[in-house]
Amino acid sequence: MSTVICRNLHKSFDNLPVVQDVSLSVAPGEILVLLGPSGCGKTTTLRLIAGFERLDDGRIEINNQLMADATHHVPPEKRRIGIVFQDYAIFPHLSLAQNVGFGLKRGQSARVDEMLNFVGLDGLGERMPHQLSGGQQQRVALARALAPQPIVLLLDEPFSNLDAALRVEMRQEVRRLLKASGTTAVFVTHDQEEALFMGDLVGVMNGGRLEQVGSPEAIFHQPRSRFVAEFLGxxxxxxxxxxxxxxxxxxxxxxxxxxxxxxxxxxxxxxxxxxxxxxxxxxxxxxxxxxxxxxxxxxxxxxxxxxxxxxxxxxxxxxxxxxxxxxxxxxxxxxxxxxxxxxxxxxxx
Structure with a gap:
């Protein structure tokens, strides 16, 4: 049974096709990485799953529930998804604990403490975002996204603002945390090394189309198109x-x-x-x-x-x-x- 199913997704802006006939599925606890060059449609695909964009055609199901098709659209706040943005989107005027608890109901301080501990920030709940390193801010964004126990977590280029050494450290830590929590995730990146490390499955996109989906090893060693062969390695x-x-x-x-x-x-x-x-x-x-x-x-x-x-x-x-x-x-x-x-x-x- 898959947590996320996308069938024949289509999306255009100003009559320009951006996502064309994209189909994919993500099983519970699995990490799918969408990989490709800038403008290939990977972020738009993520935004369609999130509900930030409306489908022109196709079908999206999350946890066996219809989220979107050509006539039906469930708003983002009702899809039970968590999102980690490229710039983290941490509220600068709120403490770590307040940031993590932002999407929770009142009286869930225990959940906030649990998530801060989970991401290695135990005891730092009263600190303000400007007192944190880039890696710590990344952990806060992850803790906030996981706190409401989403069905699926969406991550859009989450390490792009980090320096090279910290980026490697954080990708290892985030993958470990996702696996420890059993979270189903869709991860977008243009970095092939990152994709091969993070993904249980990697989907390579080009010109709005999904050229190939498979294990990192299969994608790298058994490319099905010249583009995939040229893009990887x-x-x-x-x-x-x-x-x-x-x-x-x-x-x-x-x-x-x-x-x-x-x-x-x-x-x-x-x-x-x-x-x-x-x-x-x-x-x-x-x-x-x-x-x-x-x-x-x-x-x-x-x-x-x-x-x-x-x-x-x-x-x-x-x-x-x-x-x-x-x-x-x-x-x-x-x-x-x-x-x-x-x-x-x-x-x-």
């Missing part, structure tokens, strides 16, 4: 051609049997860890860029046919720009192949 695309032996590429034969006629032109998605690079004066490429990332170098390599690829190498493999190299597939594992922007089934899997 640092992805390059090698030109290829289907042959009887496999896929012919500038790096040699990729031993995959695709469900396409021989001679069909395709693209092979590769990431930096898919390639091995070794110095070789007679090699098939030349290093044109290098980026040190601490534990490794990421090299940009221009192949002899002009294709640019990237390779992740251990930090001890330090090569200067201009070094001639040979580039090979690092291992024989199957790589996603695309024809006309769609993934091609691999018979060898």
């Amino acid at each position: 640092q992805t390059d695309f090698l030109p290829g051609q289907v042959t009887k032996q496999g896929v012919q590429t500038p790096l040699g034969i990729l031993p995959q049997t695709l469900l396409l006629p021989n001679g069909t032109a395709i693209e092979v998605a590769i990431r930096p860890d898919d390639l091995q690079v070794l110095p070789d004066d007679a090699g098939n490429g030349r290093i044109v860029s290098r980026q040190f990332v601490g534990i490794a170098f990421v090299y940009g390599v221009r192949l002899n046919d002009g294709t640019l690829v990237h390779s992740w190498q251990p930090h001890e493999n330090s090569f200067v720009e201009g070094t001639a190299v040979s580039v090979h597939f690092a291992s024989p594992h199957s790589l996603p192949c695309f024809h006309q922007n769609h993934v091609v089934p691999d018979k060898s899997r």
Whole structure:
């Protein structure tokens, strides 16, 4: 049984489609992350679930109750949802305890104390928001959203105002708290690392459409469209051609049997860890860029046919720009192949 069900959602503004035919479901206690670039429709989808926007068409159910369709609209305050906004929306003139208790009935001070303790702010109820760090303000916003025991919690880019180190710390803490409370959540972000960490499921949106929904591992390793492959990770695309032996590429034969006629032109998605690079004066490429990332170098390599690829190498493999190299597939594992922007089934899997 799903807590949130969205079927064929459509929403336009000034005749411009923003959400197109989006369908998804979130099971009780599950975290779904909507991921995509700015303007892809993820925040509008969240606002439709919240009730801040009216559907043009489709259907939204929360806890088996109809919340919205083309003619029916339950207002936000009657949907039993909690919301954590990008800017937290904490009342600056209210104490922590007053902020957390804002949506509660009188006489529920025990619930306020319980939630402050739950988010690690026990004993700080009398402090004012300006006395808190960014991370503590985030915890207050979360405690306030969870205090009324919502059916589902909606989070819209909640870590975007935090610095990088605190953002990592808070995403770990918020996921732990959500799981500890058993809260069903829909989380919006444009940060792929955040999405892969936070989500039990990740939905990748593009141009108002939901391109793919699946586990973080499936989304990353088994993209169903060229857009998903390109958006997740640092992805390059090698030109290829289907042959009887496999896929012919500038790096040699990729031993995959695709469900396409021989001679069909395709693209092979590769990431930096898919390639091995070794110095070789007679090699098939030349290093044109290098980026040190601490534990490794990421090299940009221009192949002899002009294709640019990237390779992740251990930090001890330090090569200067201009070094001639040979580039090979690092291992024989199957790589996603695309024809006309769609993934091609691999018979060898």
